Amino acid sequence: MEKIHTQSEWIERAKATLPAGGFGNFDLNLIIRNGKGSRVWDEDGTEYIDYLIGSGPMLLGHGHPEVLEAVLEQLPKGMTFFTNNAAGIELAEDIIEAVPCAEHLRFLSSGGEADMYAIRLARAFTGRDKILKFEGGYHGMSAEAQMSLAPTTMSNFPQAIPDSAGIPEAVRNEMLIAPFNDLDFLRSLLVEHGHEIAGLIIEPLQRIIPPEPGYLEAVRTECDKYGIVLIFDEVVTGFRFSYGGAQETYGITPDLCTLGKVIGGGFPLAAIVGRKDIMAHFDKSAVGSDEWLMMLGTLSGNPIAAVAGMKTMEILRRDGAYKTLNANGERLIAMFTKHLSAHDIAHKIVGHPTLFDVVFTDKTVRDYRHVQQSDTMRNATFNTILRNEGILKSPGKTYASLALTEDDFQQTDHAITAAVRGLLG
Numbered sequence: 001m002e003k004i005h006t007q008s009e010w011i012e013r014a015k016a017t018l019p020a021g022g023f024g025n026f027d028l029n030l031i032i033r034n035g036k037g038s039r040v041w042d043e044d045g046t047e048y049i050d051y052l053i054g055s056g057p058m059l060l061g062h063g064h065p066e067v068l069e070a071v072l073e074q075l076p077k078g079m080t081f082f083t084n085n086a087a088g089i090e091l092a093e094d095i096i097e098a099v100p101c102a103e104h105l106r107f108l109s110s111g112g113e114a115d116m117y118a119i120r121l122a123r124a125f126t127g128r129d130k131i132l133k134f135e136g137g138y139h140g141m142s143a144e145a146q147m148s149l150a151p152t153t154m155s156n157f158p159q160a161i162p163d164s165a166g167i168p169e170a171v172r173n174e175m176l177i178a179p180f181n182d183l184d185f186l187r188s189l190l191v192e193h194g195h196e197i198a199g200l201i202i203e204p205l206q207r208i209i210p211p212e213p214g215y216l217e218a219v220r221t222e223c224d225k226y227g228i229v230l231i232f233d234e235v236v237t238g239f240r241f242s243y244g245g246a247q248e249t250y251g252i253t254p255d256l257c258t259l260g261k262v263i264g265g266g267f268p269l270a271a272i273v274g275r276k277d278i279m280a281h282f283d284k285s286a287v288g289s290d291e292w293l294m295m296l297g298t299l300s301g302n303p304i305a306a307v308a309g310m311k312t313m314e315i316l317r318r319d320g321a322y323k324t325l326n327a328n329g330e331r332l333i334a335m336f337t338k339h340l341s342a343h344d345i346a347h348k349i350v351g352h353p354t355l356f357d358v359v360f361t362d363k364t365v366r367d368y369r370h371v372q373q374s375d376t377m378r379n380a381t382f383n384t385i386l387r388n389e390g391i392l393k394s395p396g397k398t399y400a401s402l403a404l405t406e407d408d409f410q411q412t413d414h415a416i417t418a419a420v421r422g423l424l425g
């Protein structure tokens, strides 16, 4: 008989094999065994309602039958070829049709890789070196992206603080850091440095923090004024906020945009899309060898990921999909608000219905520092109780999915009740 390993056995094995006992992503004390629809189970068989959804990709829930069917149909035909393949080309066409800024597309395997190339592309296009990013903005793990992602000491803007060891000082010197949602700061920074900046990379909704009205529009105007390539990182917001992503929702079109998560349907796939004249730097015959940006990846445009992504997107195009997704998120937000407000617990629900979280503060949350200054201990307690009550979520995000059922909502309501009671102590 097959031996059943307990979760604690797996945790011990992971500790013996993996630095910090894990893959680096999430709580090492949780080993998920399987998922179905809106639920996941750990190695001890404990069931959770999944608001982590694989950190975003599983917008339809786990094991969606139509996505599974598409994958199972592709599997025997071949798993990877390195060459162009029809599934990848079709997915590229679908993405270009959906995303306003997308004229051309290149595939990669992860969102962080897409961001790395977007930054390089901005440099190749403008011939400038400096990159502007926002404090607390997440763009993967490249040297540039690791600047002022999660600083614990607050430096003076626009000085960059590296969040990782092993990054040369030279990279830091090419980065400028600004606070999100602060137009006056941005404008004065650009007066001084605008003509040296190749690209401005921004999450249109930074982690969970929405742009204030008019902010992205002004960022667009400022980039145009100084010839800066505007890069929207839509790895999270793409195909989540709406079919055309945050750029469609907010009505601002960037020059380049990076995508990941949803477009691979749960498989490793990401993309960089944007203006043809900028994307032309991927084409040696168009720009010449000095201006050319070399790029290749073993799994880029992988056909399994492509069919999974295509089917996911097809389902999202169906009538009412985004209405349901948004309604699910709004219902969750209403639950958190009801229970926390009933006990006068100072909090703000920050984000978008499809992606939000509770921040324990009575102040408006406009940027990274406001989240840092909130009651993060209370947040940790709240999340721990929610987990014990069968809710799986990341410490700073709650992802809504299309797979949520009436049962899930009822159970989540009970869990929030318990977590709020726990906060009252």
Ligand SMILES: Cc1ncc(COP(=O)(O)O)c(C=O)c1O
Residues within 6 Å of the ligand: 055, 109, 110, 111, 112, 113, 115, 138, 139, 140, 203, 233, 234, 235, 236, 260, 261, 270
């Ligand atoms: C906004 C944003 N950009 C980039 C990334 C990196 O994507 P990946 O983990 O696929 O490299 C993430 C991952 O969560 C993200 O949230």
